[in-house]
Amino acid sequence: MDALYRAHAAEALRLGYLLTGDRTLAEDLVQDAFVRVLGRFHDLRNRDAFWWYLRKTIVNLSTSYFRRRGVERAWLARQRPEEAATAPRDLAERDRLRTALMTLRPEQRAAIVLRFYEDLSEADTAEALGMPLGTVKSTVSRGLERLRHELPEEA
Amino acid sequence: MDTRLRTLLHDLATEMPVDIEGTAPKTLRKARGRRVLTGGAGVAIAVVLVVVVSMSVLRFADQPTITPAVTGPNPSAPFEGLWPETDAEALAETQAAVEDGHYPLQASPEGIASLLAVNVLGWEPGDNQAERVDVRGSEAEVVISNQTFSDSVPPVIIEARQLGRTGRRGVWSVVDVSRSLIRLDGLTEVSPGKIRVAGSVDDLYDGAPAVEAHVFDGPTLDPSLGSARHELSDRTFVFDVVVSPTPDGRATLLLTMPDAAGASLGAVMVAVPTPVGETEPPSGPNLTGVPPDVAATAQRIYDAANAEDFDALAELLDPNTFVYNLDDGSDPIPAWRADPSELEIMVAILEMPPTSRDIGEGYGTFFFWPYLVNSDFNALTVQERADLAALGYSDQDIQLMIDGGYGYQGPRLAVDETGLWRNFITVGE
Numbered sequence: 001m002d003a004l005y006r007a008h009a010a011e012a013l014r015l016g017y018l019l020t021g022d023r024t025l026a027e028d029l030v031q032d033a034f035v036r037v038l039g040r041f042h043d044l045r046n047r048d049a050f051w052w053y054l055r056k057t058i059v060n061l062s063t064s065y066f067r068r069r070g071v072e073r074a075w076l077a078r079q080r081p082e083e084a085a086t087a088p089r090d091l092a093e094r095d096r097l098r099t100a101l102m103t104l105r106p107e108q109r110a111a112i113v114l115r116f117y118e119d120l121s122e123a124d125t126a127e128a129l130g131m132p133l134g135t136v137k138s139t140v141s142r143g144l145e146r147l148r149h150e151l152p153e154e155a
Numbered sequence: 156m157d158t159r160l161r162t163l164l165h166d167l168a169t170e171m172p173v174d175i176e177g178t179a180p181k182t183l184r185k186a187r188g189r190r191v192l193t194g195g196a197g198v199a200i201a202v203v204l205v206v207v208v209s210m211s212v213l214r215f216a217d218q219p220t221i222t223p224a225v226t227g228p229n230p231s232a233p234f235e236g237l238w239p240e241t242d243a244e245a246l247a248e249t250q251a252a253v254e255d256g257h258y259p260l261q262a263s264p265e266g267i268a269s270l271l272a273v274n275v276l277g278w279e280p281g282d283n284q285a286e287r288v289d290v291r292g293s294e295a296e297v298v299i300s301n302q303t304f305s306d307s308v309p310p311v312i313i314e315a316r317q318l319g320r321t322g323r324r325g326v327w328s329v330v331d332v333s334r335s336l337i338r339l340d341g342l343t344e345v346s347p348g349k350i351r352v353a354g355s356v357d358d359l360y361d362g363a364p365a366v367e368a369h370v371f372d373g374p375t376l377d378p379s380l381g382s383a384r385h386e387l388s389d390r391t392f393v394f395d396v397v398v399s400p401t402p403d404g405r406a407t408l409l410l411t412m413p414d415a416a417g418a419s420l421g422a423v424m425v426a427v428p429t430p431v432g433e434t435e436p437p438s439g440p441n442l443t444g445v446p447p448d449v450a451a452t453a454q455r456i457y458d459a460a461n462a463e464d465f466d467a468l469a470e471l472l473d474p475n476t477f478v479y480n481l482d483d484g485s486d487p488i489p490a491w492r493a494d495p496s497e498l499e500i501m502v503a504i505l506e507m508p509p510t511s512r513d514i515g516e517g518y519g520t521f522f523f524w525p526y527l528v529n530s531d532f533n534a535l536t537v538q539e540r541a542d543l544a545a546l547g548y549s550d551q552d553i554q555l556m557i558d559g560g561y562g563y564q565g566p567r568l569a570v571d572e573t574g575l576w577r578n579f580i581t582v583g584e
Contacts, residue, residue, distance in 0.1 A: 005183055010173040017171035018164060026171060031182045038183075053480075060559055094170070097163045107560065116157065117164040123514060130561035132529075133514060147160065 005034060008051055012058060018113045019062040021102045029065065033057040055118065056128050063106035093151070100150035107131075108143035115140055236318050236328035237407045237424050238271060239374035246319050250326045258326075264288055264295035264315045267327040271313060272299055274375060275409060275424075277417040277536040279303075286310055293317035295327065301418060307358065308420050309336050329424065336421025337366065337410050345395060348430045352383075353393040356412065356421070363414045365444070368396045370427060372406040376538060380406050380429065382508075384443045400432030417536040440505040440524070448574030449522045456568070456576060457505045460498040465491060468498075471576050478578035487579065497581055500546075500566045507542055520572040527563040532556055 012033065016026030037054045101109050107129070114125045126136040239261075240246040253262050260266030265285050272283040278301050287298040293316060300310040314331035333339070341353035352368055370381040381398040398406065408427040411419035440457040442450040452471065459467035469488050479487035491497055507525035514521050523529070525546075530539050535553070543553055546565055556564055566581040 002179065002183060005179050006175055009175045009178065009182075013173050014168035014171045018168055023171060027178065031178065034182050060561065063560060093163055094167050097160075097167055098170075101167075112160075113164065116160045117168065119161075123518065130564060132512060144160075151163075 004038065004050055008054055009034075011051070012054060015055065015113065015118070016058055016062065018101065018117055019059065019106075019110060020065075021098055025065075029061050030058060033061055052128075055114075059110045059114065059128060060130075063110055096151055097147075100147050103150060104143050104146055108139050108146070111136055111139045112143045112147070234318070235316065235330050237331070237426060238275060238329040239267075240326075240328055241372050241405070241407060242403065243319075245373075246326060246328065250319050253324060253326055261326050262324055264290055264297050264313075264327050267315050267329060268297040268299050268313045271329055271332070272301070272311075274537055276311070276411065276419045276422055277413060277538055279418070279534065279536075282418070293321040293325065301420075303418070304420060308360070309357065311422055332409075332422050332424035337412055337423045339410060339423045339425065342408070342425065342427065344428055348398050348400070350381075350396045350398055350408070350427055351393065352396060352408070352410065353391075354410070354423075355391045356387065357390070359387060359390060360412070360414075360420060363412045363420050365412070366392050366394075367411050367413060367443075368394070369409045369411070370396060370398050370406050370429070371409070372401050372429075375541070376409070382441075382443060386444065398427065398429045400430040402431070404429055404431040417530075417538060438506075441508045443508050445509055445511075445522050445570075446572065446574075449570045449572065452570045452574040452576055453505060453509075453522075453524070456570075457502060460501040460505070463495050463498055473575070477576065478580070480580055497579075500581060501568060501579060503546065504566055504568055514571075518571060518577075521569040521577060522572070524568045525563075525565075527565065528567050530563055532562045 009030070012030045013026055016030045016033075017023060020026045020029060033054055037050065037057050101112070104112065110129060111125055111131075114120045114128055115122070120128060122133060122136055122140070125131075125140075126133045129136060131139070234240075234242050234246075236242075236246065240249055249258060249261060252258050260270050265288050268285060268288075269283055272278040282301050282303050283299045284302050285297055285299050287296070289296045295315045297313045297315060298310045299313065301308070312333060313329055314333075315327045316330045317325040318328050318330075319326060336357050337354060338357070339352070339354040341351070343351040343353075345351045350370075354366075356366065365384050365386045367384045368382060369376050369379060371379055380401065381396045383394055383396045385392045385394040396408070406427055406429045408423075408425050410423040412421050413419045440450075440453045442453060445453065455467070455471055458464075459471065465488055468491065469486075472487070474486035477487065479490070504525045507527070509522050509524045510526040510529040511520050511522045512529060513519070525542065527539060527542060532553075535543075535557075540553065543565070548556075548565065556562060566579075568579045569577045571577050
């Protein structure tokens with residue numbers, strides 16, 4: 001159990017951060033995911049399967065969190081005035097990406113992160129998200145369109 | 156954009172501080188505690204499953220149980236009712252319950268039509284609208300429509316009758332559902348236990364591509380005495396339904412034209428003959444609408460799982476391509492030998508109707524059991540909720556699936572269009 005945690009914690013925390021945009025929230029979410037998966041996966045037979053399931057759980061927990069709590073709107077409301085007041089005129093791309101990601105719906109954000117950070121195929125993304133393949137394609141497409149708008153190439 | 160996005164995402168991810176030594180003790184302590192709890196939860200789910208199965212004989216889940224009181228008409232006399240009671244004893248029980256203040260909807264023609272819409276036609280509560288209620292003594296005609304359907308879908312016409320006590324507190328029974336979209340032209344008993352259904356539909360709808368037949372004998376479609384599905388290529392249909400025996404040699408046939416959410420656009424309900432005998436519990440996989448290669452594989456999986464024949468199961472799957480619990484390329488046989496209870500789940504889901512999904516990317520079409528994989532959890536039908544309950548899911552579990560936004564997360568099994576068994580998954584969040 002300890003070895004599994006050490007093997008996957010870093011990757012899980014980074015994924016959680018991309019999905020939530022919040023370090024503390026990512027830590028809580030990843031801890032919850034580990035607790036769930038380690039608790040349920042009695043007959044785990046290899047680490048690849050563990051990561052697959054852990055990733056799915058992290059994605060599900062993050063989208064469920066945003067849906068249930070409605071914190072996305074609160075997060076944006078909290079962040080935007082702060083950015084306007086303190087951020088330099090020309091934000092670093094990383095900052096703009098973080099902000100842009102948080103403007104996506106949770107499912108869009110998860111689909112984008114799984115496709116372009118985890119490098120999953122569309123079929124694997126569909127499996128991880130529990131969505132039909134066509135829905136994944138359209139979700140990614142709409143998410144990319146939104147990101148292109150938020151992150152223009154010339155910026 | 157794709158390459159740039161990948162780079163940016165990896166760059167952004169490095170912002171997350173990783174303190175494994177600091178977080179590991181707390182997480183692992185919680186996880187160890189959770190493992191103990193999870194073992195208990197497994198027992199709890201098993202108990203829920205037993206309770207749910209036991210309760211499936213109840214007439215309406217949200218109404219109180221009633222004490223049988225056989226005081227109605229002579230049980231041996233021909234009984235006209237098709238739904239929800241199909242014999243005089245059941246009618247007498249319901250009548251007694253109504254007189255005790257239960258089942259108020261069954262004491263009005265409009266109420267019994269609403270119950271039919273929700274419990275049999277799969278309409279959402281509140282979607283049905285009574286366009287006309289014409290009462291003539293102990294007979295009534297109720298015309299209902301579904302407000303969510305387009306105007307081109309004709310209303311459903313329900314004939315109801317008081318078959319026992321009449322008057323204000325007499326129970327109404329449905330005796331006919333017809334002349335709405337689906338026309339039944341012929342009903343032939345081809346051989347004992349096999350009925351040929353022939354008819355036509357007034358119109359074709361993209362969202363409801365098939366006619367389904369369900370044979371049952373009671374207030375719900377489950378337990379099923381037989382079912383079949385016919386994909387409509389034109390407006391006519393002819394297909395056979397294999398029917399299980401009933402003690403009185405009679406059951407109810409329902410023809411529906413369900414949309415993607417399971418709500419039937421039209422309906423016909425008639426009495427049909429069955430072989431006389433004790434009703435046997437349904438056995439065998441539900442192969443409705445699957446191609447022959449897929450049906451053959453599903454039947455072999457079912458037989459092997461039912462017999463706990465691990466060698467036969469091993470012959471049916473290729474460990475190089477099989478996905479067991481999201482584990483690509485895995486051999487599940489050792490795990491099943493260690494815990495054969497998963498085979499019971501396999502049997503249970505194979506007995507539910509299948510569905511299909513185009514996987515794409517060279518995989519073609521997969522056929523999934525159960526059909527719940529494709530269900531819209533924002534518009535669950537009564538039947539879908541009943542099937543989820545039969546799999547052991549509580550209302551709270553179902554709500555979690557709805558809140559999660561991913562739909563069905565329960566056990567599922569897939570066979571691809573070539574008949575190759577692709578996966579069996581029992582885990583999900």
